[in-house]
Amino acid sequence: MSNNQKNSTFFISDLHLIPSRPQLIQLFLSFLDEISGKADALYILGDLFEFWIGDDMIYKRAGTPYLPIIKKLKALSESGVNLYFQQGNRDFLAQQKFATATGAELLPDQKVINLSGTPTLLMHGDTLCTDDTSYQRMRRIFRIKLIQKLFLSLSPEKRSNIAGNTRKAIKNKAPKKAYNIVDVNQLEVEKVMREAGVLQLIHGHTHRPAVHEFELDGKPAKRIVLSDWIDKACYLKLESGHFVSVINE
Numbered sequence: 001m002s003n004n005q006k007n008s009t010f011f012i013s014d015l016h017l018i019p020s021r022p023q024l025i026q027l028f029l030s031f032l033d034e035i036s037g038k039a040d041a042l043y044i045l046g047d048l049f050e051f052w053i054g055d056d057m058i059y060k061r062a063g064t065p066y067l068p069i070i071k072k073l074k075a076l077s078e079s080g081v082n083l084y085f086q087q088g089n090r091d092f093l094a095q096q097k098f099a100t101a102t103g104a105e106l107l108p109d110q111k112v113i114n115l116s117g118t119p120t121l122l123m124h125g126d127t128l129c130t131d132d133t134s135y136q137r138m139r140r141i142f143r144i145k146l147i148q149k150l151f152l153s154l155s156p157e158k159r160s161n162i163a164g165n166t167r168k169a170i171k172n173k174a175p176k177k178a179y180n181i182v183d184v185n186q187l188e189v190e191k192v193m194r195e196a197g198v199l200q201l202i203h204g205h206t207h208r209p210a211v212h213e214f215e216l217d218g219k220p221a222k223r224i225v226l227s228d229w230i231d232k233a234c235y236l237k238l239e240s241g242h243f244v245s246v247i248n249e
Contacts, residue, residue, distance in 0.1 A: 009041045011236040013204025014228035016090065018050035019065035024229060031233045032072045037079040045204045045226060046088025046124030051167060053159040054152045055097035062156035070101050077103025086111065088124045088205065089139065112196050116241035121198045125205030128184035128192065183208065189223060190216055
């Protein structure tokens, strides 16, 4: 990545950072170094981590592998880059203590921002996949405050084991689901955009990067899907009022 100028806004999602993939963590740290003090803003739209078992782990042994990420994000925000974080389905327990530690502003599940005069809805994207009813049911359960409180009362080791087992179960079920089931539902997309009063949506979650153009109530609309990170830095950049591209480095 080169020639980053001020007036650049970056959007990323679905890095799924985990200590067992140190090369991916290093790739992310290098990306943060590149945009530090140069970009206006960085929006992280969920699933920065493969799983996040609670903000308290920042200060415990379980959080040690994540400290370089926390410190680098804090340095980024202190360099003058506005940092925003939206929870994903893997890191919804990253809450206010995480935001404070990194200098990020924690965004709600749906956030409308002004991008060069265009109202734009930001989402992680998982709530748009309404055809995946089993996932939506699980999501509702995981968002129950009592369930979260009980989970956070466990030791970091037990939480890590539960998260790991859940991750394996999800991974085993994923290939059995039809391709369209785990993608967004277009009617839900249109409903959410209509309710938000926007014609532009940016989200992640599906790992299917693309730009979808369609009509919404007779007007041209756009849905931009962010890429996941596998072995390359993937981001969307808005520069001088124009989307440059979704870039793979």
